[in-house]
Amino acid sequence: MWLLLAFLSAALLGFYDVFKKQSLKDNAVIPVLFLNTLFSSLIFLPFIVLSVWRPGILENSIFYVPVAGWEVHRYVVLKSVIVLSSWMLGYFGMKNLPITIVGPINATRPVMVLVGALVVFGERLNFYQWIGVLMAVFSFFMLSRSGKKEGIDFKHNKWIYYVVMAAVLGAVSGLYDKYLMAPADQGGIGLDRMIVQSWYNIYQLFMMGGILILLWWPKRKSTTPFHWHWCIILISIFLSAADFVYFYALSLDGAMISIVSMVRRGSVLVSFIFGAMVFREKNLKSKVVDLVLVLIGMIFLYLGSQ
Known part of the structure; x- marks a missing residue:
């Protein structure tokens, strides 16, 4: 069941990236991001209010938000x-780079999570996981070669650094989720998921x-001036649903x-397809090779996690 939910989350994340790319086209980043947080908050606000004022309605459901103090x-x-x-960082990068470049970079997050677990939690990587890490590094190198064909120099393009830093922070967030959600006997603090997301x-x-x-x-x-686009609402809907x-x-x-984190990065397939069919991005043949390398790396990470 949880694996199917992970695949569903991946599909939703893919559409989230597509709507984000469309919303940011010739648009101001900060207002778009503000509206994303606004609509996402409005989605969860009713659950918070009902849980406080009418707890009996949601108490035994998956939407219940427990009351907690500052210590939480x-x-x-x-x-x-x-x-x-x-x-x-990710929004600015997405606005200024092709989605077929951003997607594969974001797909390397599970590798960063594994490396982070290696450093922070003292976990050890097995043979398959090391292959996955090396495949991801190699795919990033290949992606930089593909980017040069579009005039994107990975070493000197600040938007690439924005996307990479966004991916790193995303990996940090994933590790932090592990700490927040894990029970105390597994090194975490066991927070309720609805408290966190809401x-x-x-x-x-x-x-x-x-x-x-x-x-x-x-x-x-x-x-850059701000202009309204209905895709902005869809960003919040699909992101909230995916999370x-x-x-x-x-x-x-x-x-x-x-495994859940790795499967979620499969969202790159959705964003890549839309990048090719809807946004008509260039140099797709070499990018497909890069994408395949990323996906093969994810398969090895999956095998190493069994």
């Missing part, structure tokens, strides 16, 4: 900072509100976060 919320605030930082959206909304008012609004006339399914999958017995 401080961890959620930190997650909000990590995720929002990743989003800020409230980190709320905190991000306030953070983005400050950024919007202090950084973007005073300079809005001298930067909800992801957290729910992790809450099921036997769920393995390493």
Whole structure:
């Protein structure tokens, strides 16, 4: 069951990337990101309110949000900072790079999670996992060669660094999720998944509100103008659904976060197909090779996690 949910989350994430790319086309990044946090917060706000004022309605459901104090919320605030930082970098990168470049880079996150687990949690990689890591590194090198054909120099293009840093922070967020969700006897703190997902959206909304008012609004006339696009709402809907399914999958017995994280990166298939068919991006043949290398690396990571 949890594996099927992981595949569903991957598909939803793929469409999230597509709608994000469409929303950012010739558009201001900060307002789009602010609206994403706003609509995501509005999706979960009813669950928070009902859980407080009418707890009997949701108490035994998967939508119930337990009441918690600052000793819990401080961890959620930190997650909000990590995720929002990743989003800020990722949104700017997505706006300025082809989705067929961004997708494969993001697909290397499971490798970063494994390396992070190696460093932070003292985990050891087996033979298959090392092959997966090396395949991911090699695919990144090949992707840089593909990028040069489109005038994108990985060494000197700041948007590439933005996307890479977004992926790194995304991996940090994944490791942090493991810490937040795991029970105390497994080294975690055992937070409720709905507390995390509901409230980190709320905190991000306030953070983005400050950024919007202090950084973007005073300079809005001298930067890329903002224009409304209905895909902005779809960003929030598909992201919220993908994360909800992801957290729910992790809450099921036997769920393995390493496998769930790897399967979720399969979202690159959806974004890559749309990049080819809808956005008409270039140099697809060499990028397909890069994508295949990433997917083969993910297969080896999966085999190594068995």
